[in-house]
Amino acid sequence: MEIQLTQTEENYLKSIYSLELSSSKNVSTTLLAKKMKTKASSVTDMIKKLADKDFVDYKKYRGVSLTKGGNTIAVKIVRKHRLWEVFLVNKLEYSWDEVHEIAEQLEHIKSDTLIDKLEEFLEFPTHDPHGDPIPDKEGNIEHHKNIMLSSVKVENSCKIIGVKDSSSEFLKYLDSKNIHLGSIVKVISKEVFDNSITIEINKQLLSISHQISKNLFVKIL
Amino acid sequence: MEIQLTQTEENYLKSIYSLELSSSKNVSTTLLAKKMKTKASSVTDMIKKLADKDFVDYKKYRGVSLTKGGNTIAVKIVRKHRLWEVFLVNKLEYSWDEVHEIAEQLEHIKSDTLIDKLEEFLEFPTHDPHGDPIPDKEGNIEHHKNIMLSSVKVENSCKIIGVKDSSSEFLKYLDSKNIHLGSIVKVISKEVFDNSITIEINKQLLSISHQISKNLFVKIL
DNA sequence: CATAATTATTAGATTAGTCTAAATTTTTAT
């Protein structure tokens, strides 16, 4: 007796989930419309439908938030998305900047058993190729505290553990500079006027803009 | 500039393809409706749409047939379906009776590169888990001539190379009798009144109904 | 070959998701 949602409904829940993670306030219609690349009026319609089905709490003009049930579904989709990304990169040899679009489709495949078998086949990865944590079968997800490279103090060293922006352009830039997950970085100096920083990576000095450094998750060493 | 078809359109083309394979006449509205589990009126609507897009040839009251372009698309979907089935059985350890439904979804994933990478990962399989041939990248497909076990003469031996019916029930029956692709079978005797046959398989005698034997593809040894 | 039976098509609705334009509510800024 699985609840059957359409792909569109699933995508709305996923978007609400991700917007909730980055703000704590209710998700506004306009923000959701931007995320879903649709119009606010369409969002209002969909929100009503999701509210009728008890996946979101909704008060007119006050935005939405996921219910327990809605959250559970959103996390499941995130789990599927990330496991498929691991498959695409680790098994099919895609690069990390190519997999998002395909995983967007694969995440909607419906099966009670598929994703758990895939997880086993992939040997229970804990993170996707962009460093995002993979929820387990029960929906538990370990949110790493988000320390950005931009906030690391001069002289400190850290390890790159994730990317915030996973656009193809950003990832390709990182590839071109040989920056990847696991790279060890030491902050050498910081410019006050533009917040750019000079880092030591792969035994070389490299200057990176604030735009870059604020999109890299790190773990202080 | 890929042609973007809906899943439903793709499914119609696939169904027309499979019905064309088994009759050589134009595919009738009713037959297609049965295959698609929908109503004849819906089929008429869809056929018109597909004809407008030049994927089928259609004359009112005369049924449809695939155009070159329609056939190309249908074969691509068949290729995707069968490669995903191989993945599910060989890599995720599904049994051959569980994979059809999931492959029905996976076959609609859109990507210019995915299926070729999957094919390589699977080491270029030539047949799916039910013995059906997998079209290559160019759409070439080797149709094995369809010799059924039911037509094998007494005293002759053959190898099981495919199943015509791939319903879960049929496949589970075969599993229970330890009949699988590659099994060597000798026809010992044939009953005239019900066309059931006795075969020797795995060094044992087994009686099987016509219903079974006419759904097993074999290669005479 | 005429009429019954079958098969196929059309007409008119319905549902999901979207859109534009108009109306309403909330927020922001004098």
Next chain:
DNA sequence: ATAAAAATTTAGACTAATCTAATAATTATG
């Protein structure tokens, strides 16, 4: 505090895919 701006909702329309019921064409049969 109130007017302007911004955000949101509503109304009405559109497309894709489906359905039922009515109509039309084909085929089968006596």
